[in-house]
């Protein structure tokens with residue numbers, strides 16, 4: 001380094017070149033950081049909505065299902081934002097003179113929709129579709145977080161390309177039975193919370209998510225539990241026709257299925273990748289999937 005400061009006549013010129021280089025690199029790094037910073041991606045920020053709608057109150061408090069308001073999430077690319085009519089189903093009777101609800105009443109009276117600000121908004125050049133994710137076993141909370149605990153909606157994840165790819169490279173770790181899509185508290189299969197699944201034989205055709213039945217209660221109750229944990233039968237449990245009584249089985253399970261017990265998310269993920277017919281990572285990360 002000492003030579004740079006030597007009497008050589010162009011030392012100053014060289015110094016400034018090096019400095020310029022450093023500044024350019026620093027600027028580049030800062031912009032890159034910035035592009036990924038929550039300030040730019042709006043990750044975690046609370047939008048200033050015309051009405052402070054609380055998912056926590058309406059979902060956790062009142063027990064409303066996501067589909068009650070986001071009616072198209074399972075059958076279209078858009079989940080949809082509910083019309084004022086949906087709010088008025090209740091607010092024509094409840095909290096009728098609350099100041100907070102004035103924009104809702106105004107909208108109802110005039111027919112102008114409420115001007116909700118979008119919280120999640122992908123650039124137009126990205127293709128996204130709710131239907132396929134939901135019907136292939138990705139739950140709302142895997143992408144949107146604990147919506148049931150949000151007094152004001154915010155974006156839990158960046159929605160940047162790297163975030164999408166991270167799951168598309170290994171979807172198994174996030175797959176759950178389609179019956180658990182709306183379960184905000186789902187944490188995956190584990191020793192403590194095993195999951196039992198059975199795949200119906202849907203014939204020679206390709207498997208569908210509809211052909212898979214899963215339960216978090218041991219199928220068939222105590223007797224089957226024994227069979228499940230018996231070393232000789234391994235992870236397979238044979239379920240007969242007379243499954244469970246009303247008390248142990250609130251939801252009747254299809255009879256005559258072979259249930260497999262999963263005590264790790266990796267194992268459940270592998271099973272679901274296969275039975276939900278999920279494409280391989282190479283196909284799922286190819287550019288045309290999201291940029292058409």
Ligand code: HEC
Nearest residue numbers: 053058059064065066069116117118119120140144147153
């Ligand atoms: C009573 C109706 C209602 C129910 C039930 C409901 N939502 Fe919403 N949701 C809304 C409204 C209204 C908005 C727009 C205002 C906002 O962003 O808070 C919204 C916004 C959202 C957004 C952000 C949309 C955007 O702008 O990007 C997500 C994500 C969302 N809801 C997910 C869910 C999930 C998951 C559930 C079930 C756990 C659920 N919602 C249940 C009414 C509802």
Ligand code: HEC
Nearest residue numbers: 051052053054057061082086087089090091094100101104
């Ligand atoms: C199933 C009935 C029902 C529907 C549908 C419903 N609400 Fe509510 N809402 C309530 C009840 C009950 C309360 C009072 C909750 C409390 O005090 O815990 C409430 C409270 C509110 C509040 C007061 C703040 C809060 O969260 O306590 C706002 C704002 C609100 N609702 C907006 C909306 C909007 C906007 C919609 C439509 C997207 C909507 N609600 C749909 C039943 C409903």
Ligand code: HEC
Nearest residue numbers: 066070073078079080120121122128133134138139140143
């Ligand atoms: C694979 C991730 C993923 C899953 C799973 C997912 N969402 Fe979304 N959601 C998104 C993305 C990304 C957007 C933004 C879409 C856009 O900007 O075009 C979004 C937008 C929304 C919106 C705003 C309106 C719209 O349709 O664009 C609502 C409401 C919503 N999601 C609700 C839900 C509900 C309810 C579920 C569960 C049934 C769910 N989402 C499951 C990623 C997901």
Ligand code: HEC
Nearest residue numbers: 127128132136138142159164167171174277278279289290
């Ligand atoms: C938590 C996991 C997960 C995340 C996050 C996720 N995806 Fe997916 N995505 C999946 C799975 C699983 C499938 C279904 C693959 C299959 O059926 O082969 C899928 C399929 C798709 C498809 C194919 C749709 C079709 O009709 O062929 C598109 C497009 C897509 N995702 C876009 C996105 C975009 C854009 C994002 C980020 C904003 C995203 N995904 C985030 C898991 C995820």
Ligand code: HEC
Nearest residue numbers: 122123126159160161164165168284285286287289290291
């Ligand atoms: C799983 C979905 C998905 C796949 C697969 C995907 N992208 Fe993207 N891409 C996105 C999303 C989402 C964004 C928007 C990022 C944002 O808003 O910051 C994006 C943004 C971009 C951008 C804009 C610049 C940037 O980085 O934000 C370019 C360029 C791009 N993608 C190229 C590609 C190429 C090339 C491939 C194939 C090697 C590819 N993408 C595969 C989802 C995907």
